[in-house]
Structure formats: C-alpha cells, structure tokens
Amino acid sequence: MRNSENTEDSLKEFVRLIYEAIRSGEIPEVRLKSRTRENIVLDSLLGVWKYGDQEVVRSARKMDGAQFMAKSLYTIQFILEMLKDSKSSTLREMYYISEGWKDYKFSAQDESNLLVEDMEVITELLREDFHLRPEENGASIIGNITIEEKNRKNEFKRINCRDDVGDAGYTIPYNVESEKLRLISHDADMIVALETGGMFDRLVENKFDEDFRAVLVHLKGQPARSTRRLLKRMNEEMGLPVYIFTDGDPWSFRIYASIAYGAIKTAHISHWLAVPTAEFVGITASDILTYDLPTDKLNDKDVGALNAELQDPRFNTEFWKSEIETMLKINQKAEQQALAKYGLNFVTETYLPEKLNLKS
Amino acid sequence: MAVKPKKDEYKQVSVSEFFEKNRHILGFDSAQKSLFMIVKEAVDNSLDACEERGILPEISVRIERKPNDIFRITVEDNGPGIERTIVPRVFGQLLYGSRFHVLRQTRGQQGLGITASILYGQSTSGEPCEIITKRAQDEVAFHFILGIDVRTNTADLKVEEPVIWDRESGTSIAITAKGRYVTGKQSIMEYLKEVAVVNPNARIHFTDPDGKSLVFERSIEEPAKPSKATKPHPYGIELGELLSLSQITESTTLLKMLSSEFSRLSDNSASEILAKAGIDPEMNPRDLAKDGANAIMEAIANTKLMPPTAESLSPISEQFIRLGMLSVYGEERPSFFGKPVSGKVRIYKGNPFSVEVGMVYGGDLPSEQPVRIVRYANKVPLLFQPGSCAITQAVSDIDWRQLGFDQKQGKGVPYGPAIILVHVHGPRIPYISESKEAIAPIEEIMDEIRNVIRIEVRQLRKFNSRAERNKKIGEKFNLVSVVVPEIAKKSAEILSMEIPDCKMVISRIANVVFVREDIAGENGRKTSRTSVVNYTMENISMNLKIVYPFGEKDLEIRDLPPSESFTYDQDLDKIAGGYSGAEFYFTGINPVYVQGAEELPADWGLKGVETVEE
Structure with a gap:
C-alpha cells in the first residue's frame, strides 16, 4: 500500500496525460493491459498467472472510450476528495454516488467495479489506496490459529480462531493487511478451504479441525480478495499448506484456479493474492466415477464453461485437461455434499484422509 | 341526415315486413350493433349529402339513455335538407336506388339503411322517429313525426308542421330504439374517429350517454370532390x-x-x-x-371493349388521408407519417375500383401488439368481420419480417408499431354480406391492395435507414459536442489548470459538418431549430435546402469558421398534430464533409412517390 500522496500523484498523472493530449490537439488515448484470458501469462518466478504484454487502447475517438475517460475523471475526482477528507467508501456507495454524475453515471455496479480495477491496472495501485472497499462478505475461519485484529478503539485484540469464536467462526474483515490484522501463532498442519457452508459445518461438527490439525476456511463461493489475501499470508508467513475442497463442477474449478493461479480479472495483483502451492482436493470427474456419487446433468452453461476452461492457459495441465474432458464425456457434475451418500462421517473419515494422504 | 331522392332513381319494394323479420341481414343482429348501425346509416347519408353539394360537413351525434335499455339517437347535419313532400317516401319506405341507371361511388348504396333503422327503432321501442329538415331556399323548416306501416310499406305520418330552425339548411333525425352502448374497437366512438380520419374537412361532435362530449375538429377547409354518376360498363x-x-x-x-x-x-x-x-x-x-x-x-x-372510366371514382385523396391521420393519430405520437399512396384505377368484372393506403409508424405506438389495420370501403369505416375482409387478408399475405415487423412464418397480421389505413373504393365494391361489413376477397382487389401497400411501405424502408443513420450521427455529434468538452473541462478541474481548447481534437475526431434538427417546445409553441455545425478545420460554405412537410426553405451559409454553428428556427405552429421532421439537402460542398443531409438530387422537383407496377 502506498500513502495518499503517492496515490494522488499517480491519479493526477493519469489525468495529466489526457489533459496534455487535448491541449496539444491530439486525440486522448488511454492504454492498459488487456484483461482477457488471451493475455495472461505464467510468471515462472512466482508461479502465478499475470497479465502479458497485450494492450488495449481506449480512445476518445469512439463514444465508448470517451465515456470511459469521462467516467474515470469523475471517479478520480471523487477519490481525490475522499483522500483529502480522510474518508472512505464502499464500491457500492461509489456506484450510488455516481448517480449525481448524470450522463456519466455507472449503469450497473459491475461497470464501476470494472472501472476501479482498470484504474488499479493503470496506476499499479490497489483499490484500498483509493479508499474504496468492498462490502464484508462474511467468509470465516475455524481452527487453532491466533491472530490480532485492530478494533474500532484502535487497539489490537487477540483472538484464537478455535477457542474465542462461536460456531460460525472468525469473520474475515475486508482489510487483512498487517496494519489491521496480525498473524500471531498457530498449532496446525494445514489449511482446508471449503466452498460451501454446509461442508464447513459438517467438518466443524465432525471435529475435523481438531482430529486432523486443520484450519478450516469457509470461502463462500468465489472468494473475495481479502479471503484470498489472508490465505496467501497464512501460507507464506506461517508455512501452512493450503487445500481447496469444492464441488465438482466447472465453476468450482474456477474457484480453485483463482486461489492457486490468480483470477483473470485481477491478474494485475496475482502476485499479491495467489497461493501457487494450493492443492485441489475437491470433487473431480474421476471421483464421481470412483465413488459413484449422485450427480446432476450438465446444463448448457456448464458445458460452455468447461469448454472455455479447455482454452484457459491456467488449466493447461494434464490433470485438468483429463478431468475436464472426462466431465464433458460423462456429462455430469456433483456437489461436495453428495459424499453424504455414504454417511455423514464418510467425508472426514474416508474421502479427505484419502485425498490428503493422511491414512497410513 | 339527408337522402337526396329523385323520383326516377327509386323504386318501391314491398319488403318492410320481410326486413322486420330478417333485420340481421342489414346488420341489426345484436343490441350493441343495432345502435351502431343507426348512427352509421345516418352519418353516412349526411356525409354523402354534404359531399354531393360541396358543403363542409358539420355533424352532431348525440346518444341519450332512457329507461329499459332504450336509447334516443339524434344525428344532425348541415346538409342540403330535403323537400318536405318527399320526406315520407325518403324515410318511410324501404326503397332502393335504381343503381342500374346511375353508377357512382357513394357511402350508402342501397338507400334502405335509414329506413331499416327507423323500422328497427319502431319495433323495439314503439316510438316513431322525429325529423326536422330545412332547405336553404325555404323560409321555414318542417318537423315530422313518422312511423312505418309495415303491411302497406308506407310512411305512417303522425305530425307534419312548419317550425323555425335557426340554420341555413340541414336535417336532423332522432330515432328511439332498444340497444346496448359499448366502447372499444367496434363502437360508435371508434366509428366516428375513423370517419374523422378520412373526412378531415368535417367537424364531428359526439355526446355519449353519460353526457360527455367530444369534437373531432376540422383540419382542412375544403369540400370533398363528389364522384360523377356514370352509366354501367x-x-x-x-x-x-x-x-x-x-x-x-x-x-x-x-x-x-x-x-x-x-x-x-x-x-x-x-x-x-x-x-x-x-x-x-x-x-x-x-x-x-x-x-x-x-x-x-x-x-x-367475348368482345374487347374500352375499359370503364374512372370518373365514377371518388378517392379520399392523398391530402385528406395525410391530414386526417396527422390530426387523429398525431396524439399517439408516431415518429413517421408515410406519404399516402393512391393506386391506379383497376377493374374487377368490369367494375372500376382503386386502392388508397396511408401509414403511420413508430414513436409511441405500441410495438408488441398487432399492427392496427384501419379498413375503409367507399370512405366508410369497416369495423366488423376483419378476418373475412380482403384488406386484412391482403395485409396478412405480405411478408413483413424484412421490414422489421414480427410475423409468424411470414403470414398473418404482423406485430409492430404501425397503423395502416386501406381504402378500397369504386361504384360496386363486392361485400361478403348485405350489411357491408367486409370486402369480399376477390383476387383482383387483393392483388391491388398488396401492390399499393408495398409501395407505401417502401417509404418506411427509406425512413428506417435514415433513422438508423441519424442515430449514428447523433452519437458522434454528442461525442464531439458534449463528451469531449466534458473530458477537457473535468481534467482541467482536477489539475486546477485552465480548460484546454478542444477544437483541434474535435476536428480530428469528427472532421465533418453536422446538419441537425432539434424540436423545442415552449408554452405550447413548437420550434424546429436547424443547426449546421462546422467541425472541420477550415471555414466552410454551402447551400442548404430544408424541406418541411409544409414547404421549403433555402439557406446560404458563407464562411462558417471551425467549431462555429449556424442556426435557423422555424415556427411549427402551422402544423396540426404530429411533426415528422424536416429533410435536409445541400449543394456547394464536398459531400464527404457533410453528415445529416443529403446531396441535392439532380432530379429535384420530379421527386415524389409514384405508383409503380410491381
């Protein structure tokens, strides 16, 4: 994170580019890294996928480009005001504030989120630097790990995520940087991150965390930046291996990919979010066959997503290719809770120990 | 209400009794339709009488509710009036015009509609009808109360007296009859509205049973041209x-x-x-x-003869259709008023006929509903039996999909934001029944309807491509005139610097001269503002011709500097109802620099819609 002076300079640099172009009679243009699947490359040093060299040019020659510039300028003006007044706002609040920008307001929150990400890519800053934050999404942790979180009184409060929390666990805040959250100590061997709340509760009830010395993280579907960032910190700072346990469908594969390799939309900060050593222990097409799990048929969107993944460089490994092709062939998907076919304890007594090579 | 009789044009028939028992044949087949038929017969006769004498029609229709589903219908006109001695025969006997001698196009053809109405009223309410009529040359009007003696087929005259009536001429008829008053697609109200469309020279007052009244205003002070009587072919x-x-x-x-x-x-x-x-x-x-x-x-x-003459035809006329649609449908705010098309004279079985088509499109008209087809035969709106009518069937035969309408498998009434007016006219239009509710689907007539609709619709294709282009031009104009200056202003504001001059950037982006029209309305006054904006880097000169629906304006623009604009305002008060926008043509400048106007065609003056054989 940078200080607000740096942020202001970076943003004004962007504005100056546009201003100077107009003053010298040139059509203003903004260049930024192309944020598409075709433009992500493996950073072999870090083991994560980042944006490549392809650029897109947004030019004021076209209505789209001009609108993007005008909206960016309104957004920057809003951010600069927040920096000056030491305020912050949620992305949703900014979307509503744009109502007052009339012809330049955002048509949907997706548009404003995308624009803020574009600004991150252009300025190489984070939205936190812009004093913009997402809503809490309520992802949580249960396990023997101790942290300190700064509360509203500006005091660090020590919390053990097994002993000091209720059944729902410790809720991950949106800011998980060390100024807000410190990692103190742990007595665990691994982190198991779960896609669904149902499976999280099952593992808690079955005391998987205690029996197998695991820290359980509920991802709540596609994980928020803060969840991914905290996984990364626990992995790097505490040396805990990360295992991802999801449903067996194309969307769950993407959850894993965004944690392990980095997401396409946020590839500019993959180095900061991704855990390249994370392992997939979710349901695979092979598991559906091996365990003869109850399944649903793939719908058209599922098939489309699987085919897209076959084109996705992040999934270009033998393991993923064969699993995705098998899933397309059997035309079936399964939820992680389908394991309950063999009883409530099957997942903790058989499935996970087998996947994690814990049975000796 | 006036039927103009000539002794030798009518022949007595002893059919009163027959019709009382078989009144459905004339359309009196339900309570709601009977009320409608009475109004229709009276109004049609009034319009015929006015047209024949070159009078601008002023017709008032009033419906009063009485107890027990009884209504009193009064129709009053400013027509020529009827000579008192023939009133009993005109109204009191079932007659038919010996159309054999006179072949001409009129609204009423059988001359028995009004008598049937009186007969219907008499038999359902027990009341005779009441008539007041005055000719211009008479000092006083005459007031009649008359019924019909069904057995002898003669008028049963109860009262005949002179009265003072403060008008130049005219006829008023009041019929009391059992009925049901309805609103909607097949109502008196809809009928009068459609009458107003094709009679823009008429003023029609209507007062419904709840006392609410409404006036369809006259939009042109010109009498309709009457058709000439011709001998049969x-x-x-x-x-x-x-x-x-x-x-x-x-x-x-x-x-x-x-x-x-x-x-x-x-x-x-x-x-x-x-x-x-x-x-x-x-x-x-x-x-x-x-x-x-x-x-x-x-x-x-088996003998080759000269084709029938078109003299007996009386079209509504392009001008009347345009004005009528403008003033009646203008309030529904369509975006496009087609120039009406009149087809050539065609023949079916030796009878001349012709087809006229008008169309309004787009704007606020509903796009999810079937296209509204407004049918006319000899200037009379057809409200019933649309499915059996040649007009509906011809419309359904056309493939509308390429014109941007929805139509299942290219058949059936299309869905889209349009009102299509089709008028089939001639001295002998074939109907599917005596009540003249739908035109018989004769192949020659259907062919011609399809042909004329296609010509009309070709204009729509032109309009659509123009609208498409205008949209693109509008976007570019908005880009350079609004968004780019906003970017310049905003970036300067953030940096606390002077607002940069963006003329150069604008010229680089656009490099054209925009011609555009904005409609502004203040205090009910509408103005069309034409702007010519020079977004090139040079001074420009050009000649601009603006074509309004009501006339043209030629402008000379000399040495307009870059980023400057030239404006011309035109008051739109002359326009009644909707305004569909001006067309722009230019000369004296390289066409690649102009957007929003077309190069003046070489054949200027010869332009227009012509009927072309398909």
Missing part, C-alpha cells in the same frame, strides 16, 4: 339487370339501347356484340327474353 352487368333495363329503356331498338345506356360502348362494338349473339339489332328491347339476354351476356364477355 357492359362487363359489369348482370342478367337480371339487363332484362329490367330492356323493360324501362326509352330506346326503341336493342342496338340503340346498348350504345346509349352503357358506358364506353360505341355503335360499332354494340353491333359486334349483337352480331355475335345472333340477335337482330333492330329488335324492340321490350321483346328481349331470357335466352336472348344470355346470348348478349356471353357476347359481351
């Missing part, structure tokens, strides 16, 4: 008609009868026909028997 004659003609003709020989009683039949052709039929030209017509008549009919069919 041989191709259109029927056996029975030929036989009765032979009994009443004043000609002394068959040859003379054929050449004098028919239209477009020369002595030579008449001789040829009689020779082919093997009949003595000197034969007394009174002696013509059925066999002979049959032989003549066959001979006529």
